[in-house]
Amino acid sequence: MVLKTFHADSVKGFRQAWADNTSDGFQPNAAVIFSSVDLELQELVSFLQTIKIQAFGCSSCGEFLYDTNNQVITEGGVVCLMMTLIPESFDIKQFNGLGRSSFELGNNIGKWAGERFEKPAILILGSGLETDGEQLVRGIQHVAGNDVSMFGGLAGDDTQFKETFVFSEEKLENNGAIAMALNTSQYIIQGLATSGWVSIGADKIITHAEGNIVYTIDGQPALDVYKDYLNVSDTDLPEIGVEYPLLIKKPGAQDVLRAVINVDREKKSLIFAGTVPNGAVVTFSSSPGFEIIESTRNKVNEFHNHNEEADLLILFSCMARHNALGPTISEEIDEAWHNWAKPLIGFFTYGEIGNNYNAACDFYNETFTMVSIKQKSDVA
């Protein structure tokens, strides 16, 4: 597998960098691209079409790229990983989400991946404001089984919460998902997901919710509860709601975090990145402070000890971590880069999807979710 990376701050710059990187005759057959919505994305897609590369991309909330030449965390730019994958061992397909539930969307992806490979691993990017990440994951699992490996994130729009995109070389879509299926008989895919967020405050009850829309908490309009408890103004939401997600208590299972990704000011309801069940016992949650960086670094080191070999790393980090940790977030990403010293690309998300070690795949918020990909040595 030959890999090259670059970053740019415009479509023009992207074109130039692509040309520079292929001037030596390098012919990649796939590209992973994470871009700010500041860039003219339609123009970017048109360019990808002209160079006939199979692209797997989405809009972001900040992008990062670590390689021997570049170690950047940017906002308002674009990062790209050019790859030569075994042509018969991967495929990329875009799925439209219009008029479909997230669960149905997941069904379609799971069905496609299962048709492509007997044992596929799936990389997945979903539009960030329309997708119920949990239902998307359940939808895929419903078809492909609970043990299928999946990694990915929900697209961002630089915390504007207006319109997010997924794209391939064919088209740009604001409602849907794009999936890359990899044949696990030729690629080893491993993952880690860690959060560090902690519960804060007294228990509350979700008194009215439908899917990922919460109308009332303890009988009060959900928007009012957030504004009241966090002492913030209307306009601070949904952004502040990503940093202070609800922690759903699950007796006998791991608690899950659900971040606010949208607000219906008329109905005073909040739209979360994943399902929040009616009657659920919840608390607010928060990053405990900068010490979570240390905790993440330890987890990354542990993961490295367990899984030293990798050709590349893709990282999906919640935008709330970026907000909470600011420039110090680089310390988490640095740790991953230093451990493997292999190309690492990623973006700040509106939600993460992944398998933590061998556990079944789940949908998360507030996590540092990482996937390592290694081509098996016996394959050319």
Next chain:
Amino acid sequence: MSHKIVTLIEEISKAQSPEAFFGLKAFLLNELKKVHSDYDKLAFKYERSTKEKNILNSLLTKTSVDLKKVSDNLKIRAEELSILLTTIPAFVYFKDTQLKYQIVNQQFAELAGIPSDQIAGKMIHEVFPGYENSDYLEKEYAVLKNGIALYDLEEELTFKDWKRWINSNIAPIRNLENQIVGLIGISWDITERKLHEEELQKSNELAVAGTLAKNEFIASVSHEFRTPMNGILGLSEILKNSPLAPDQVDLLNGIISSAENLLVLLNDVLDFSAIEAGKMEMDYQPFMLDRVMEDISLVMKMKAAEKSLLFDIVIEEMVPNLLIGDSQRFRQIMINLTNNAVKFTEHGKIAVHVSLVKLSGNSAHLRFEVSDTGIGIAPDALNSLFRVFSRIKPSKARQQSGTGLGLSICKKLTELMGGRIGVESSLGKGSLFWFTLPFTLSILHKNRSQEDQPAASSCFKQKLVLVAEDNAINQRIVSYHLQKMGFEVELAIDGQQALEKYHTRNFDLVVLDIQMPLMDGYQVAKAIRQEEQGSMRHLPIIALTANAMKGDRESYLEAGMDDYVSKPFTYATLEKVISKALCRAIN
């Protein structure tokens, strides 16, 4: 860091060559970059802390308000619990995992006679000295071990000078980590309930005994009625055979008909009390179905003809004829249903239909239907029809009479014989009563010649008969009938006299009443048979009895009698039984 930069600047100022200068400059720039980055991070942390401080302050303030609410609620709950504990009419205790009391309520403390604060930390035997029910403690340990509550544990608690019945529920108490940290017990004093239960048990026994006594009373009263009934019917029969004016015949028929109705009534009451007392036993014997049906047909055709009704019996070809069953009881059901049909029909026809439901192995399930074209029964009355004392409303029944026991007896009898009974009816159009009965198929042919022995009056000529009967009227009736048959009658007024007279003459037949003073019929019969022992002699003895229960027949035969006649009896019945006994003796 700043010290390092100052040193670098000093070194730059002393640089000896351009190479050294540019090298140091690059180094300095890199260091400044690091400082800048560290500054950025610090600045962010500061800014972030300020922003977060505001949010966290708000969250904490709100949370403390929430917690205050929670704590207030807890206080209210605690207060409610405390009120519950003091007002509940039960003994409540909390124990730890060593089964030491933690908290008990006032009622519990009063029961123990120790202040509640002195009970905490003690074991049960310290609170109730002498308490030795290890079973109860084991149950408490089981609750702690299994985490499953136990209910309704009853024990008799003896303590100091009192003894009480206690009913307890025990449930485990868990902490937030779901670990069992103790148990709660709630006990009630159920001594009064226990006493009530005992009383109830006693009164129940009394009630059962009362019912039994009532049934026995009814049975014996019914029995006592039979003797005068015998008198009325017997004398009426005698009277009927004497010359009478036509209007006197009518009056006499009225008396006979009323007496017969009364007899049916008596038999119903007797049957019913036997069924209620569980004394009704079936007598399963081989019989021929067509014969029984012919008998019924003979009787019912006459009754039907009196009202100008048609009466018809159809037995389907598949129906087996030789059966084992209680033909008397079967006949009783048929007669009852057909009688009702005639009773409630003014025009048209009564039809009896017999069909085979199922034939398997040596058993046959038969269905009997009695349909009429009578007044019918309203749907709301159908359900209660087979209940005791159920009579259709007087307006519907019009001038009809009965005890209301007939159908309920039919139901009981069919059920006792393993069958079912039911009715379909349409008001104004008629009714169809049906019942099913299982029978065993009989392979034995009943000896017809014996059963159908013709009345051979020739056997009676010049014969001497000893009649023992204490009732003067019955003496007259029996004597009248026997003399009419051609016997010479010798009367005895009790058992002892009968035995004495037996020794004085050579009798051809003895007719013995069962209930007599000094010696009863059984004793007389036994004495006679004892004297006959060793000889070839066998004097025919016939019992006259008001007891008509099943089982009686066996006891007569056991006492050595040849047959019996139930009171009240007719001339024809008496003649038939006597002729049978005498002819058997001759043969």
